[in-house]
Amino acid sequence: MQLQQIDKTRYRKHLNKVIFACIAALTVGSLGIAQLLILLFPDADGSHFHWNLLGVVVTSIVIGLTLKKVKSHPFMFEVAYVWDLKQALNRITRKMMAIKKASKEGDVDAMLAMQFSYSGSKQLWTLDDNTITMEDLSMWQAELDALAREYQVELDITKYDERILTKF
Known part of the structure; x- marks a missing residue:
């Protein structure tokens, strides 16, 4: 993955x-499915928890599959980019202890992963207006x-490839 410029306002x-559409779909879908199941299979005790839960689960799966399918649509470009960026950063974060250790020993790939x-x-x-930890x-x-200066390394994030994470 390569970093790209994103228009914050458009994003x-x-x-x-997308969030509003997902909330609306989850509400309408889960209630609709649950009400249909309650109508078809009424419970004498009046407990319909399992039908409500099934409505939420089925609707969530449909929403997830729909998002995956429309991820490549131009409207979703910025949202999908941030989604992918978060996943790429999580992959690095899970290995950050080993990456930091290797970078202190002069490993160029480790320093490149940290730079990315x-x-x-x-x-x-x-993009998310989360500036609290910018000082850190x-x-x-x-x-x-x-x-990088100590080991005379130039860190060009355009050369970053997540496959380097396999060695950490």
Whole structure:
């Protein structure tokens, strides 16, 4: 995955529409399915928890499959990009202890993974208006920059490939 410039306004607008559509679909779908099942299979005790749960589960699966199918639509570009970015950052975060250790030993791939993580996190946090930890990110970036200078490494995130994570 490569980082791309994203229009924050368009991203927020499209994300809000997708969230609203998912909430509306979940509400209408789960209630509709549950009511249909209750009508077809009434319970003498009056407990319809299992039908309500089934309505939520089925509707959630349908929404998930629909999102997966429309992920490549141009309307979903920014939302899908952020979705993929979060997954890529999570893959790095799960291995961050080993990556940090390797980077302190001069491993170029480890430093590159950290650079991608820090750059991607900065973009993600800016898009989501989550600026609380930006100071921490700046400190981490400064530490990484010092390591790169120490080992005379140039960190070009366009050369990042997540396959390098397999060695950590």
